Amino acid sequence: MKDFERKMLPRKSIDTETWFIECYRRHQGHPMKILISLYKGNYHKFVLAVVSFFIKHACVWVLPILTANIINDVTAHNPNTVRNIIFYTVFEGVLIMINVPMNYLYTAYKSLATRYVETGLRKALVRKLQQLSISYHVETQSGRLQSKIMRDVEAVETLSTQMFLNILNIVLNIGVALIVTGSKSKTVLVFFVFAAPIAAVTMVSFRNVMKNKNREFRKEMEETSARVMEMVELVPVTRAHALEDEEVRKISSQLFAVAEKGYQLDVVQALFGSVGWAIFQIFQVICLAFTGYLAVKGSIQVGDITLYQSYFSTVVNQVSAIVTLLPIIAKGVESVNSIGEVLLSEDVEHNEGKEKLSDVEGVFDFEEVGFHYNNSENKVLNQLNLHVEQGQTIAFVGESGAGKSTILNMVIGFHMASEGKVLLDGRDMSQIDLRTYRRYLAVVPQTSILFSGTIRENITYGCEHVTDEELAEVVRAANLTDLVESLPGGLDTAVGEHGGKLSGGQRQRIAIARALIRDPKIIVLDEATSALDSISEKMIQEAINNLVKGRTTFIVAHRLSTIRDADRIAVIADGRCVEYGTFEELMELKGEFYRMKVLQS
Numbered sequence: 001m002k003d004f005e006r007k008m009l010p011r012k013s014i015d016t017e018t019w020f021i022e023c024y025r026r027h028q029g030h031p032m033k034i035l036i037s038l039y040k041g042n043y044h045k046f047v048l049a050v051v052s053f054f055i056k057h058a059c060v061w062v063l064p065i066l067t068a069n070i071i072n073d074v075t076a077h078n079p080n081t082v083r084n085i086i087f088y089t090v091f092e093g094v095l096i097m098i099n100v101p102m103n104y105l106y107t108a109y110k111s112l113a114t115r116y117v118e119t120g121l122r123k124a125l126v127r128k129l130q131q132l133s134i135s136y137h138v139e140t141q142s143g144r145l146q147s148k149i150m151r152d153v154e155a156v157e158t159l160s161t162q163m164f165l166n167i168l169n170i171v172l173n174i175g176v177a178l179i180v181t182g183s184k185s186k187t188v189l190v191f192f193v194f195a196a197p198i199a200a201v202t203m204v205s206f207r208n209v210m211k212n213k214n215r216e217f218r219k220e221m222e223e224t225s226a227r228v229m230e231m232v233e234l235v236p237v238t239r240a241h242a243l244e245d246e247e248v249r250k251i252s253s254q255l256f257a258v259a260e261k262g263y264q265l266d267v268v269q270a271l272f273g274s275v276g277w278a279i280f281q282i283f284q285v286i287c288l289a290f291t292g293y294l295a296v297k298g299s300i301q302v303g304d305i306t307l308y309q310s311y312f313s314t315v316v317n318q319v320s321a322i323v324t325l326l327p328i329i330a331k332g333v334e335s336v337n338s339i340g341e342v343l344l345s346e347d348v349e350h351n352e353g354k355e356k357l358s359d360v361e362g363v364f365d366f367e368e369v370g371f372h373y374n375n376s377e378n379k380v381l382n383q384l385n386l387h388v389e390q391g392q393t394i395a396f397v398g399e400s401g402a403g404k405s406t407i408l409n410m411v412i413g414f415h416m417a418s419e420g421k422v423l424l425d426g427r428d429m430s431q432i433d434l435r436t437y438r439r440y441l442a443v444v445p446q447t448s449i450l451f452s453g454t455i456r457e458n459i460t461y462g463c464e465h466v467t468d469e470e471l472a473e474v475v476r477a478a479n480l481t482d483l484v485e486s487l488p489g490g491l492d493t494a495v496g497e498h499g500g501k502l503s504g505g506q507r508q509r510i511a512i513a514r515a516l517i518r519d520p521k522i523i524v525l526d527e528a529t530s531a532l533d534s535i536s537e538k539m540i541q542e543a544i545n546n547l548v549k550g551r552t553t554f555i556v557a558h559r560l561s562t563i564r565d566a567d568r569i570a571v572i573a574d575g576r577c578v579e580y581g582t583f584e585e586l587m588e589l590k591g592e593f594y595r596m597k598v599l600q601s
């Protein structure tokens with residue numbers, strides 16, 4: 001891995017991710033300039049790739065010349081014909097043998113350069129996504145971001161190959177054919193210049209018709225795929241209501257539609273494929289007739305007819321290839337711009353130059369805090385005032401949309417106050433390096449987020465050098481002991497994708513264990529016991545009680561019975577704290593909290 005990485009990287013040390021972002025900033029709006037600048041430090045690999053291509057392709061370029069020379073020697077009864085044939089054969093054989101190592105070098109240099117940019121772009125996107133604000137991620141569909149990282153970068157890699165290598169290769173092929181032709185006959189060269197582009201464009205125009213039919217077939221296939229997926233998901237419903245025949249009828253109708261489009265495509269491909277072939281052959285015959293006429297007149301030698309036939313075919317195919325590449329280039333340019341939408345986004349969390357924290361006590365003050373999202377003027381929080389002492393547990397309750405989760409996001413540092421201040425130990429949170437603050441923070445979200453590793457890996461995520469004793473203590477405190485002991489692999493049991501092999505309560509306790517292992521000073525719990533059965537809720541509540549001991553804790557509660565032991569409860573309505581006190585105090589007040597508690601009873 002390290003050896004390959006060393007070969008792929010430029011000769012000079014470059015911070016790839018930073019450089020790629022700088023390329024986009026410097027050449028914003030000029031995708032081709034961006035693409036060229038991305039390869040800084042790798043230009044020599046492209047040069048070596050082109051040189052290797054030139055050498056490896058020499059056998060193809062030289063063969064028509066040798067063939068023509070042999071025919072000319074034979075027809076002219078040259079006394080050195082046999083010697084020349086042997087020399088030409090050996091010479092061509094050597095060029096063919098050289099093709100193998102040169103093709104390897106060509107592919108190696110090309111791939112090292114293009115894979116460098118492909119990997120670098122993905123790394124830059126990943127780094128940028130880690131820097132972008134939570135608001136950006138909330139407002140942007142994850143599928144679009146995934147598409148940029150995978151499909152758009154792949155399209156840029158394809159564009160690189162087309163721009164820097166295939167087009168150069170096409171130019172070389174056309175250049176060699178025209179130079180050799182022009183050196184032997186100016187008349188034939190003029191014929192090539194006019195006839196070859198006409199033949200190529202005519203062939204491509206027929207390909208466009210096939211492309212449209214292909215598009216129609218692809219769309220029908222996509223529709224069929226969606227219908228089949230829907231059918232599979234609905235099997236329990238279909239079976240429960242005895243609708244099997246109806247579902248089969250619907251899918252059969254769709255399958256016949258696909259078959260019809262496929263049949264049309266097959267016929268069109270056969271028709272236009274043969275027409276395109278016929279057009280090419282007609283122009284080949286025209287070239288043959290023209291060069292044959294010149295040979296009869298004595299303007300060219302008889303053997304040169306085969307040379308011109310070969311080079312005419314080369315020029316036509318290469319011009320056709322250029323026209324075919326245009327849609328691929330357009331797609332790649334669009335992908336370059338698409339990637340720039342992420343890399344050039346300014347919606348980032350800025351931490352550089354701010355105060356770094358070496359310790360945190362956990363005292364919070366919300367002073368006349370107001371907040372609204374960037375794309376809205378409606379205030380989520382309005383003149384919110386709160387004081388939280390070190391080690392206190394404060395619970396937030398209120399109706400959906402009241403602003404509870406927004407307060408938690410401000411504690412985490414995902415959102416900054418639009419008005420007023422949020423103070424941590426007397427420091428304005430907008431002026432501190434949040435990365436250093438979050439070392440003392442643990443978050444247990446409403447929906448536990450696990451990755452497809454083992455229980456051990458999920459618990460110790462981000463924490464190195466955790467001892468077995470520490471891990472065992474955390475497992476016990478999170479009420480995971482029975483679960484771990486019941487599994488054949490214990491802590492090394494895989495949890496499946498998103499923890500799919502575990503129940504909701506088990507996933508939540510693993511999330512609590514992940515928080516405990518960090519030994520945080522501040523805890524954020526976002527409805528950690530919602531949507532669970534009573535047994536799971538009891539186990540999680542015990543784990544939470546172990547988690548919050550001696551730590552400043554913020555809880556958003558759905559079930560009011562779970563926050564009876566909180567030091568303070570804040571009732572949030574319309575972005576304000578309308579009631580504040582202990583459980584008993586708020587019940588005695590018989591206000592908003594009392595009304596919510598009665599409704600849940």
